[in-house]
Each structure stands twice: as C-alpha cells, then as structure tokens.
Amino acid sequence: MTDAETTDAGISGRTALPVAEAATLARRIAENVERVIVGQRDAIEHILIAILSRGHLLLDDVPGVGKTMLARATARSLDCSFKRVQFTPDLLPSDVTGVNVFNQKTREFEFQPGPVFANVVLGDEINRAPPKTQSALLEAMEETQVTVDGETRPLPDPFTVIATQNDIETGRTYELPMAEIDRFMKKLHLGYPDEASETEMLGRVVGNHPIESLEPVAAVEDLRKAQRTVAAVEVSQPVRSYVTRLAGYTRDHAELGVSPRGSIALLRASQARAVLDEREYVIPDDVQAEATTVLSHRVLAGGAGAGRTVVEDALDSVPVE
Amino acid sequence: MSGASGGRGGGLGDGEATDAGGATGARWKGVRHPGMVGIALLTFSYVSVLYHVTDVVGGSATMAVVVAGSAVAAAALGRFMRIRTALFVGGALVIGGMGVYVLSVPASSRALFTVGRVVADTVALLTGLSVLRLTNAGVWALAIAPAPVFLSVCLALRGRYGWAVAVGGGALLFFILTGDADSATTLVGVIGAAAAVGFETMNVRGGVAAELDTLAVVVAAMIVLSAVLSVVPGGAAEPLLPDRGVGTVESNVVSSSEEVTVVGSIRLSPKVRFTVESDDPEYWQTGAYNRYTGSQWVRTDTARPYQGRLDGPPGESRPLVQTVTARTEMDALPAAWKPVAVDGRTADTAKVTRQGGLVAGDAVLANESYTVRSEVAQYTEEQLRRSGTDYPGTLGEDYTQLPDSTPDRVRDRAAEVAGDEENAYDKAVAIEEYLESNKGYTLNVEEPDGDVADEFLFEMDAGYCTYFATTMVVMLRAEGVPARFVTGYTPGERVGENEWVVRGLNAHAWVEVYFPDVGWVRFDPTPSDPRVSTESARLDQARQDGEPGVDTNETRRDDDSETPTPTPTETETPDPDETPTPDDGDDGTPNGSDGNASDGIDPNGTGGSDVRTPAFTPAPNDGGGGDPPADDGPSLPSRETLGVWLALLVGLVAGARRVDAAERAYRFFWLRHQRRRETPERDVERAYARLERLLEKRYRPRKPGETPRAYLRALSNVGLDPRAERVGRAYERARYGRGVTREEAETAIDDVDALVRSRGRDGARTGR
Structure with missing residues (x-):
C-alpha cells in the first residue's frame, strides 16, 4: 500500500487502491445509491461490503420494500452489468446458468449465457425454485464459474449475487438448506422505511423514477482495485482470536454454530468494514459491526x-x- | 460464630414466646429477626452500667424493676404505637426523668442549677466525669433508664433497627464518654449494635456463612473501636487492651484525681516530685474519695473554685504552713489535712472539692512554689473514743455507702474483728491492727476480679496501700463508721531542719475516719516496715542505675561511684538524728499521738503505743526487697490478651483479603508508575491498561464485549478527557494495526500520566 503502487496503478489491474481512495469510492457509491434508495444507508453499506469482499447477499424480506431497486441502483452506480432472475417452481438450472444452443448457420453448439453472467445478479424469491435450480446458482456463487455440458466458463469479475427470500408466503417454497445458506456472506433485513424516509421516497418517485437518471460513479476497474485493497487489510492476531472465540461461542450455545466458512466470511466483511x-x-x-449480519443466519437455534x-x-x- | 447461632436461637425463642402470647403475624416476623438479639445485647450493655451505679449507691432492685417495666411496656405498646408517638413518649420519659432527678437534689444544690451550670455539668460528664460522681447518682440512673430501653425496644419491634441502634448506641456512647462503661461492656454493646445492623443486612443478602470474613472483620473492628473508645475519657488510667501495663503507685493513686481504680501489680517511681518546707512532717494529701464501687474509688460532685479561706476542722487545731516546690509538673496540690488557705499563682486556679480538699486547676509547673496553710486537728485518744456518732448532715450516710453487692462475708469479718468494740475509734484501731498483722506487703498482685475488699480479705495474702486502705474503709463502713479513702504522699525524706523531699515512691493511700467535733482523723493500715524497705530498695536501685531525677542537691550526698553497694544510704538518713518532732509526746497534741494513725511518719523508735521500725529509715539490709518491682520486663501476655490479638490478626487478614489489600497496593503503584519496556507497542498497551483502570475507578469498568473504542466513546458522552481517546487510538494501532512509533508511545504514556495526576484534583472538586 505504498505510494509507488498507487502511481503505477494504471499499468495493471493487479494493484490496489490506497485505503483512503477506496473509502472515498465506497462513499461515493453509497451516496449515489442513496439518491434512489432513501433511509437504507446501512443496507447500502452492507451491500458494498459484500461486493468489496467478494461475498454474496441474502435479503430476507416482504415484497415491495425496494430489494430489487437497491440491487439495481447499486449495479448501476458501479457501471456494472446487472441481471435479474425470478425464481419460480418451474425454473430450470439452465435457465440460470445458460445453455448450449445449436446454431443452424455455423452447425455448432453455441453457448447462450444465462442471467448469472453479470456483475450483479439479483435472484428474486430464490426459495421458490426447486433445489436443483437453487444449487446451480449456489455453485456459481461458490466457484465463480459455471460448468455447462462439461465446459467450465468463468463468471465476470466482480461477481455478486443478491438473492431475496420471501418468508410470508411459504406455500410451494423450497427452504434453503443450512449448507447453502452458509454460502451467503450476509443476510439482511431491509424492513420498512421509517415515516420520514417513506414520505421522502414517495416524493422522489413522482414523475421520472430517479433510477433512470442514475449515473455510474465507479469504474469496474476501480472496484476490482478496491477489492484488492480490502483483501490486503491487516488482521492482527488478537482480532483473529476474537473472531474465533465468537464462532466458538455460537458453537457452544446453539444447535448449529458458525462454520469455519462463517469465520472467514466475518473476517472478510470486517476487512471491508475497516x-x-x-x-x-x-x-x-x-x-x-459485521457479526450480526454475517453470523446470524449460520446459527441454528x-x-x-x-x-x-x-x-x-x-x-x-x-x-x- | 457461636454468637451468631445463639443469636438466631434466641431470636426464635423470643418469637415463640410472643407467638404463644397470641401475637399477630407481623409481630412474629418482627421478633424473629436475629437483629433483636443485637438490640438486647446493646441494651444489656448500657443497662449494666446503670445497674452498676445503682448497685454502688443503692436501688439496684428498683433499677431491675424499672428496666423490665420499660421493656415490657415497649413490647406491649410497640405493636400499636406509631414511630412518632414512640419518639414522643421517649422524649417525655427523658424530660420526666430529669425532672425527678432535679427534685431529688437537695434544695440547696438545686439553687445552683442554672443553664450555664447544667451545660458545664453536661460537658464535664461527656468528658470523662463518671456518673458516679453525681451526688444523687442512684436517682439519676433510675430516672434516665426507662427512656432508651423503651425507645430502642419499641423501634426494634417496628423493624427500625437502625434507629433502635442509634438510641441504644447513643446511651452507650454517653457512658463510654463518662468513662463508666469499661472495655468489656463497651465491647458487648458494640458487638450488639453491629449484630443488630449486621444480621438485618445479612438477612437481606442471605446466608451468614457467606459473610464469615465480614464478621471477622467486624469483630476485629469492634475490638479496636471499643479499646479506642474506652481509652478516650480516662487517659492513662484506662487500658488500651485488657492486659494493662504495670503502672506506678503514684500514677494510680495520685494522678487520676477524680477516681482511683484498684489495679494489679504496680511499680514505684523514684523520681523526686516536690519538696516541702514545713515545721512538721505530715501526710501530704492530694485527694479524698467517698464513693466505693467495688473496684474503684470515686469523688462525687464537682469541685468549686477556691475563693478564699476555707473552714478548718470542727475541733481544736494548730496551724501548719507548708511551702511546696514542685520538681516536676504536678496536677495535684499536696497539703496536710486540713488545708484552709493557699497562696501563689496556684491559688487563682485551685479548686475545692466537696470533700474539702484542694485540687489544682492548672498544673503546677516544675520549680513553681505554692504555700498552703493547714489546720491540723488536735485531739487525744480519749477525745476520739468519746466523740460519739452525732454526725453533721448526711455525712453519716454518705460515708458509710457500700455497693449492694458487697459480700456478706466482708460484713461478717468486719463484725468479727471490730464488732465488740464500742466506739468508732476502737473499731478503727482494731481493724487497722487486724489488717497490719494479717496481710503482707507486696507490689505484685493479681488484679482482683470482684469486690476488692472481699478479694483482699479472703483470697489474697498480701497487697499494697490501696488494698489495705480500701479494705479498711469497707470494713469500717460495714460497721457503720464513716470513713473515706485518701491518697497522697508520705512525708518523704527529711533533708533539713524543716525540709522534706518527696518522691513518686512516697505516693500512698490511707484511711480517714470522721469523728464529730474533731474532724477527719488519719489511719494507715498498711504495714510500714515492708513498705518503707521496698521504697528504699527501689530508691537505691534507681540511684545505682543512674536514673535521672532521683535526687535533689540536698539528698545526693554521695557520688554514685562511692556507693556501689545496694545499701549505701545510711548517711543520708537524717531521720534518726532528727527526732525532735513534738508529735510523740504523751499529751497527744499532734494527730500522730495514737501511733496507729501515724505509723508512717513516726521517727525512729520513738513511736507511741506500738514499737515499730521508723518509716523513713531505709532498711539497711533489705536490698533484695525492692527487686520485684524492678523486673517489670516483658512476660508472656495473658490468655485474654493473646485471644484479643489473635482476633485482631484474623480480622486484619480477613479484612485484607476482603479488600484485596495486596492487589490494591500493587494496582495503586501500577497505576502511577510505568517503566519503559522494550517495544513502543508494549508501552502503549500498558498505558492503555492504566487508562482503563483509571476510568474503571472513575466511571465504570469496560464490559466484556465492549471494544476499547466503544468504551471510550460511551464515556466521552459523560465528559471524558479527549486525551483518553487519543490513547485509545494509539492502543488500536499498537494492538490491532501495524504498530506505533516511539514518539506515539511516549505521547500515550504522558497522556495517561497527566490523566492519572489530574484525577486527584477532579476527585477533590467533585467530592468523589
């Protein structure tokens, strides 16, 4: 993180942003998203943290509180590609990952990428899809690659999945197994906006929806550098020990405690928070600051x-x- | 801990008794509390003082009735009465009691009751004037007893243990201040008070066992407290611990002027106290005591200022002028009985006791002189035999007072010895001779437990002047002869035609018997030979040891080097050569004519009826006689003392453990001094640890799950110094980040140093 590294940032994408610049970048993005999403600063930060630490996000909420809008606004501010998948009981894995289509002209199979090939993927109501379809997405999340017909294709970088769950209508849903839930770095509740925020929000949507005029404020390349910044944040032994002890506590006090994957996720999220x-x-x-959103959904009690x-x-x- | 369990048992017993009486549930609950036992102990302590007073002056049966009545009344009314009413009744009892007391005082004395006088008397009481010195102490005790008993029982029944302890404790404190409550009584009372409060508190917290170390601490504190409290009024005469040191005869009988306590082993002080220029040798009296408590002599009533010439003895008398020159500071005015006038600076502050003696207002300074004119009664034996029993005023009763608890065998023995004699004089002579011939003289005695006269008559073989005089007075009083206990000095060593050197070892106690139309006549039941030989041996030894202040220019005729033998003093005994004193004539002119009453001062071999060794001839070959008093070196302390010390030690250890004394001390220094370590990170971490310790004391400790940053932020809301946050940031860098520089470490340490230093000022400002 020296000045020398900063100056030749343009030479390759392998360099990281200085911490101050990364923080400014994140702030810029958050403020940009806030032009559309009112009163959800915390949620925006959580999403940014998930993106910066290469994690994925599970939003657990009732419909209509702005989950999709949040994801879209974030993606747009990042100048990233954005895809949305509505999970339904009849959704097939290939509907997510993509499919090899036979091209009559070239007489070859051609890969038709699914919606998962985007920087930000919004998977709506993930619990409505059958487990097989769910696992296709979850595998993509874990591996950051997709294998179709024996051919492995890398997903774009950065790659963040924002999945939503609707806990209200539980009919015909497939509850995510703990092992899969574990793959989400964070699980968030947006909740309803408070009165002032909602009034403000209503004022903004009259006429043109602000999302239409939202401009990107960060280049994808900057985002990648910021991710490297996060990965380079130092974690001292006392902090590592603290994380371990927190995880240990949940293992002692619940049916199912936090897995080592959870500990790693907490550490990564903490780096981004720093x-x-x-x-x-x-x-x-x-x-x-990160423990509640990173650990809670991994503890079964x-x-x-x-x-x-x-x-x-x-x-x-x-x-x- | 037996007290604790016994306390519970007693409390339950009370409860059962009450329950049997058909009390309500609320009452049951009130009495069942073990704190009630504490109140009972406390009440017992001050009631025992009052009971002792009535025992001494009469009325102990009435006292028992009054106290029991108050307690029963309180128990009966306590249930219904509101606290305010109870307080009102208590106040009424105090006022009513005082009214009764005032009415009981003779009209002549009552005329003296002014606001100023009452205030002065109260102050006197509270600064160590024993209640026993009140003229009507018995009535006073009876009048004062109901109020505190009633109030404390009432309040305790209502569950107001704190108030009950305050009332009882106030009563006890009063007696502690007057010096009437001895260490044991005080200890019982303080333990009771602590138990009352303690048990109630523990009841709330639950579990006596868990608080054992607290109890140990409390008991130790009580011992210290009671020891310290009981030391306040009496000064040197009161013990700090049960095993009082060996005092001197002088400090025992002369220095504590208002009362004389009969103690155990005692020493002789060879120091020269004063010199007297007088035509005749006399016993130089410093105090007369009328009230006997069984272990103490008390002078009742306060002294009034000396305002010119006093009355002489009722009968014939001859004037005697004495010029006394103090050699060391004295707080007494030794003079031959009966003093009628005093001159010099001393006269301005001198006071006259009710008993007619002189006491010094201000101390007489070293080398200061005063002149006393005395009227020495002149009488013959025949006169005394015929004087009858027509005592003026209440003198007959006042000087025949004995404690109710005086054992019958003392009275029996007195009747045996003197019952057959028909007149007071013969009785006195008989008793004097009986004591002289049946008891030996020693300074090493075990302090008696019960009545001194009883112990001396039946349990002891030997004693010293206090024992002889006390016993003689008690026997005389048992026979209805008015007598009193008198202290002072024997004439001392004659060094010139009419000059006498008086040393501390001349301090003495003797007896005076009242004869109508003659006045007070001296009797000395102490065997003079052994006493004198002991005194002279002590003097020889002091000279040999080269103790300072033993001789004056007149007495020291030989150099120490020339007098290596233990019996060097033949040359300095002028007494044999100076036997011209007129008091040995047959005509009985001076008071010493009867021989019995003046054995101590009769010069060599010319005594009256008895042939005795002269008082002031140092027994030449009795060198060993004085040794025992000298070896007052350390001996093994008594079992009680060891027990007290052990309890104290246990209490201290428990207390230290309780308050983590060692750790506290460590932390104290740890907080204030930081040594530089090897790395700046370690220094910053330690600086932060000190900061946290400081904040913990001033605000609150950091919670387990609270991060340093969150902790400091929370405290900054209540006005934390910004330097603290700076230290916190440095700590984060040192512990979690990439380290700190030496400069940052120094800044952090300086910040914490400054914060620690500013703590004291903050504390003073906020009264923390």
Missing part, C-alpha cells in the same frame, strides 16, 4: 430469530482483548 472506515487494519469494532440472539449474546459476553 476500509469503509479508512483503516488499514481491522479492529474489534469492525468485527462487531430454536425458533426464528434465535440465531441472531445467540450472536448478540456472543458479542456481549465474549471479551474483547
């Missing part, structure tokens, strides 16, 4: 929301050292 705070190292505060309680207990009682 960058947003213009820091080159993670402090326990970053871990605490009793009823709904119990996982979150366990994580909050962990934050309260695991000593920070």
